[in-house]
Amino acid sequence: MSEAPELMRSSEAQRFVGFRSKTTLIKWAERGLIPAIHVDGRWWFRKRELERWLRGGQDDGEGGYE
Numbered sequence: 001m002s003e004a005p006e007l008m009r010s011s012e013a014q015r016f017v018g019f020r021s022k023t024t025l026i027k028w029a030e031r032g033l034i035p036a037i038h039v040d041g042r043w044w045f046r047k048r049e050l051e052r053w054l055r056g057g058q059d060d061g062e063g064g065y066e
Helices: 010-017 022-031 047-054
Strands: 007-009 037-039 042-046
Touching: 007 010, 007 047, 010 022, 010 042, 010 047, 022 042, 042 047
Parallel strands: none
Antiparallel strands: 007 042, 037 042
């Protein structure tokens, strides 16, 4: 049985990846430069995908981005 992905709101993701501005994080998400999900006007970020993105996209054996 698989675990549910840990979702973070933009403010949490901003701190997690070390961006100074949440606005920058949102702009990157809108441009597809950082893995994110847009649902009902809000941006959500999966912790596992952000970890992989921070490592430069190296595969962790769990497959690609969802």
